[in-house]
Amino acid sequence: MNHYLKSFLQRGIAFGGFGPIVAGIVFAILELTLPDFSLGGGQVLLAILSTYLLAFVQAGASIFNQIEDWPLPLSVGVHFLTLFTAYSLCYMANSWIPFEPMVLLIFAGAFILTYAIVWLTVFFCVRHTAKRLNAKLNTKK
DSSP states (O other): OOHHHHHHHHHHHHHTTHHHHHHHHHHHHHHHHOTTOOOOHHHHHHHHHHHHHHHHHHHHGGGGGGOTTSOHHHHHHHHHHHHHHHHHHHHHHTTSSOSOHHHHHHHHHHHHHHHHHHHHHHHHHHHHHHHHHHHHHHHTO
């Protein structure tokens, strides 16, 4: 089995269970804050399955940034498209966002902005840490 596929699956299995836990916490908060909040069994099952798959894909997709043969734009692009597809399908399957063009455009814009902010934050933190470590290594020579 491909080393990267194996790592994707291992990460997904290890962290997939966090999706339903988050869904449960959100549902508990909604129940406490909304007077007439209720879910049917089918809705709960769909939320459990889809949030598990979403967390599975989210955790597994982190491997794309570690494939050394891929240029940075390719790994970021594949990572972005994988997450965007997973989130979009999960949100629409659960009716958390309606399948309407304007809503999907707003969702896409919010997703792109959030992804860019998170990616740039991580990028600059890693770059800063690498510079600091390189400086320490250079002073020890």
